[in-house]
Amino acid sequence: MALTTESVADAAMRILSDFGLGDLTMRRLARELNVQPSALYWHVADKQSLFVLLAARMGAEADDLDRPAPGQGRLASTVDAITTYRGVLLRYRESADIVLLAYSHSGPTVLPSALSDLDADTRDFVIPYVLGSIAILQNRRLFAGEPLAPRTTGGGSDGHAEASFRTGLTRLLTG
Amino acid sequence: MALTTESVADAAMRILSDFGLGDLTMRRLARELNVQPSALYWHVADKQSLFVLLAARMGAEADDLDRPAPGQGRLASTVDAITTYRGVLLRYRESADIVLLAYSHSGPTVLPSALSDLDADTRDFVIPYVLGSIAILQNRRLFAGEPLAPRTTGGGSDGHAEASFRTGLTRLLTG
DNA sequence: ACCTGAACACCGTTCAAGT
DNA sequence: ACCTGAACACCGTTCAAGT
Numbered sequence: 310m311a312l313t314t315e316s317v318a319d320a321a322m323r324i325l326s327d328f329g330l331g332d333l334t335m336r337r338l339a340r341e342l343n344v345q346p347s348a349l350y351w352h353v354a355d356k357q358s359l360f361v362l363l364a365a366r367m368g369a370e371a372d373d374l375d376r377p378a379p380g381q382g383r384l385a386s387t388v389d390a391i392t393t394y395r396g397v398l399l400r401y402r403e404s405a406d407i408v409l410l411a412y413s414h415s416g417p418t419v420l421p422s423a424l425s426d427l428d429a430d431t432r433d434f435v436i437p438y439v440l441g442s443i444a445i446l447q448n449r450r451l452f453a454g455e456p457l458a459p460r461t462t463g464g465g466s467d468g469h470a471e472a473s474f475r476t477g478l479t480r481l482l483t484g
Numbered sequence: 485m486a487l488t489t490e491s492v493a494d495a496a497m498r499i500l501s502d503f504g505l506g507d508l509t510m511r512r513l514a515r516e517l518n519v520q521p522s523a524l525y526w527h528v529a530d531k532q533s534l535f536v537l538l539a540a541r542m543g544a545e546a547d548d549l550d551r552p553a554p555g556q557g558r559l560a561s562t563v564d565a566i567t568t569y570r571g572v573l574l575r576y577r578e579s580a581d582i583v584l585l586a587y588s589h590s591g592p593t594v595l596p597s598a599l600s601d602l603d604a605d606t607r608d609f610v611i612p613y614v615l616g617s618i619a620i621l622q623n624r625r626l627f628a629g630e631p632l633a634p635r636t637t638g639g640g641s642d643g644h645a646e647a648s649f650r651t652g653l654t655r656l657l658t659g
Numbered sequence: 660a661c662c663t664g665a666a667c668a669c670c671g672t673t674c675a676a677g678t
Numbered sequence: 679a680c681c682t683g684a685a686c687a688c689c690g691t692t693c694a695a696g697t
Contacts, residue, residue: 311680334669336671346670347672347682352680355672356671356672409623413619413627433652434617434649434651436616437619438613440616441611441613441614441615444616445584445588445611448588452589473608477613480656487662509689520663522692525691526662527661530691531690531691
């Protein structure tokens, strides 16, 4: 049952999706793993670099989910892939705050390829839009306070919010 | 020298612009004001509602600065006003994180009129873009770590970052 | 009405020491 | 190599009690 960087990140992902960012503390994480808080620092430099790990995982998760529909233009499949990413982030409570930090710190490597493959100029206004939209949505949910929420974990669409997201995204991508 | 909600907010703005969000704690704030931490809670409900106060101040500050240039179209003057707001936020280290929280919590009232006057549908993709862009820029600066930084406090333009910001903004506003 | 003092229940991180 | 134990320097918030 030895600790690894992976097992630490796994536990962190679970805490994040089940309880949120407020409960994702190094001490809580250690408790969950039945070790002393100080043990974590052997496997991870500090909390910030744990965030980078988590962000990269969510990016990879979106890449895995994303098999582009055939007979689709470049624009449409990019919009779809980014929307898939949005769906992934929405499953991890305040993930957008984490990704925002991690991206500011480590650059596009923490993002899914749908975003990191864009040319640098496009990235500079698409990424803020994507992360900003999700962050606001997630913080709104946080304040709405769902103590035992009807978490729509099902793959269903998001309704108006998702449609609006796609509209803005399309405007930014069609310069 | 009695404490007021305003004097608390004033001190908080000073700490934010001089030292950043990491130093903006209730205890530090109390120390600066020569009172016990508990004294603050008579004037402000909690830290979150202090953030709402700060966000509203920055919105108002942008409104004050903004005298629209004559002979300009609606689009151009909106872009200018929002760019002015961006300039205000950039003077308060990690302000975008605060405004993001405050906006998620309290809605468009904490924003400058250039943003709150937009119709609801436009707001839904412009505001995430604006706050996301500034948040990323500010966090990048934070990690770049300027212990005794050459803070470009002068009113000079921001170069590429500002130009890119305006481009994206224009795309979003011209549906 | 406005503030102090003391407490409660926490944080992230470091580091000698153990195995 | 990997982890414990103890410490350091903090947090936000509450609440009885003082003036």
